[in-house]
Amino acid sequence: MQRHRIFLTGVGGQGTLTSTRLLALAAMDAGLDVVSGEIHGMAQRGGVVESTVLLGGFTSPKISPGEADILLGFEPLEALRALPMLMQGGFAAVSTDPIPPLSSALEREPYPPLETLCAPIREWAGKAVFIPCHALGVAAGNPQSANTVLLGAACAAGAFPFDMAAMEAAITKHLPPKIVDVNLAALRLGADALCG
């Protein structure tokens, strides 16, 4: 069985851990061996949230630097900060919607221009996709579904060892009924963004 190490990063409050769980459940329902890890604690307080999903027979929930095959960045600055986790030539899917940290709002540490964040990712990864997740989440019906947009794009790019139908099934089975349709739409918009 092919093995995949997926590293996910975002900002507390974005729903990074919900997306992590959804991805892991999609893989488990598709019959893959799954282990996943996350660090909780002060995440609500706007810090960095990192999590992992490992597919295909790993025991460890932790990924060492340079060993992730796939990087999912729900925020562009955090995607660049996590780039050392990605092996050279790996796959990256990155949201292009900045969430400036407080130090940037206070003009102590300027938030870098988007291209400064994306260029090194494009160069380091074998394949990288950059998606305006927030706008597509809004188009799907709720900005909270922005993360699902990114999962849709990564899945449509063939990053995961399962297809869109498996992601759709996981959304339908595991998310609360009232947000299923929005997330199915978000998944589709993410996939379409890739083609367009």
Added chain:
Amino acid sequence: MGKELLDKEGGARHFLLGNEAIVRGALEAGVDMVTCYPGTPSSEVPDTFFRLSPQGPYRFEYSVNEKVALEVGAGASLAGARTFVTMKHVGVNVAADPLLTLAYVGSPGGFVLLSADDPGSHSSQNEQDNRWYARLAGLPCIEPGTAQECKDFTRAAMELSLTFGQPVLLRTTTRVNHVRGPVTFAALPEKTPPAPFVKNPFRYVPLPASARAMRLALLDKLDALSAAADISPLNVVSGQGTIGFVASGICRAYLHDALFETGLAGTVKVLDLGFSHPLPKNLIADFAEGLDALVVLEEVDPIVEEEIRALFQRRGISTAVVGKGEILPRFGEYSPEIVEGAVRAACGLPAREKTLYAVPADLPRRPPNMCAGCPHRASYHAVRQVFGDEPVYSSDIGCYTLGIQPPLSCADFLFCMGSSVSAGSGFAAVSGRPVVAFIGDSTFFHSGITGLINAVAGGHELLLVILDNRTTGMTGHQPHPGVDHTIFGEFSSKVDLAGLVAACGVTPVRVNPFNHKATVAALTDLKEQSGVRVLIAEAPCPIHARKVKIARKTPPAQVAGDPAKCLACRDALACPAFTMVEGVFTINAESCSGCMYCVQLSPEIKARKKDG
């Protein structure tokens, strides 16, 4: 994960957090009584028990602190209940007094203590290794490494406790508590009534004469437990070869993956140590036979390593022991990479070359911060306005420790839960400098109150600000004795915080910290007074308020006037709802909670009109 954890039938497979699997394991062990004090990374265990408690076949409580949790649990076990007590690693320090006598007295009904350690200090003030407590107190120690084992080993720990009538330490680490993986359930047992307590004071009261006998009995039990560890199914030998690895906890997962990566699986010997104290001496001596070197993989302190060195010395075994002095670090977490490095070094393989992307050094940092609408930010701002840099700020454990960040800069020193009051007293007594101590409501109940009684009785000089957000914020909004609401509605057994302070001999001043003028006036008054003074700054945590459905809908703030004139307010408050859009100050309406504190600081900021 919801009510599935209470399913009576076995066989189902669920994707669980390690902490949820621990809950299922305790249920499969027929747990009757659960007590705890919350703390990362343990908190999802008690929180899950609490959420399920209306339907769960057990009694649950958030105890006032870890010592109380352990004592309530110890009494319950004497009365025949299968008892499970949970806390984070530093919490065991608070509970250490009863714990160190518990193994003398015994726990006939069954007793498992979960200690959730935090190597790497992800969310703790230190990375102490609580496996020492197993040695200090004379407890068997069980260490799961996967989600499935979190369930199975919790159950095994309770069964071991019942077999020996002794308390058992279930030791996890952050990575194990927060792993997620598939877990296959076994059936829940039919509950049996607890065995009645038969009075026998010289067995259960450790007077000096009986304590000496209890100590001897404990040493005998530890010998018997070592023999049990030798044959325990929790300790598994696999592979063949002249290099051996003894691994426990999450290190076993790293070793498993490292052996796969290097293609060495099966060509080295591995001892998966799930039952790690007392050391399975015969098993390890047998394991060492034919080995040239034995590598010990354990995080933080070299405990198993040194016990194995002592064992080999005693038994004349010449196998080289390799561990923390040689190729492995004595601090922080291990990782697949660190363990793979140790495997390669021990097996004579070259180190693996990796090219890593180097992150630019000047990326903006993103440290954790108090939320938008957090009442602590308002309290700190007012304290700084009245006191400035003159006093020394004695801090405590909670969300409010984040007040260490500028511009609030309201934390100068900290030891542990409750230390703000007592350490602040001592500092003021010697330095003569004014001290302002900050403590949360839950932490005050936990162990701040003893410091306050001491400060009053000892004639200390201190202003204590109780940052009362009506919940235990940092660890996930658990109830404490003073709360008004829980997730199940109004809390009926409330202990009145202000009345408690008054009974200690200080009439507290009470303010709503979001009322800037009143808070500054109260602080100005208190600054002029001497002795022990208490300000209770009371406003609910906005996340808690949403959870228990008491949040009032308030409109967000917006810049109504000149954004350039808001910069002083921005720099003084550093609220995460503040942002700069193309160089212009704005308030993010999605982030703003509508606390209206900034509105009182700047005439340029107003509440957003409904249609605006």
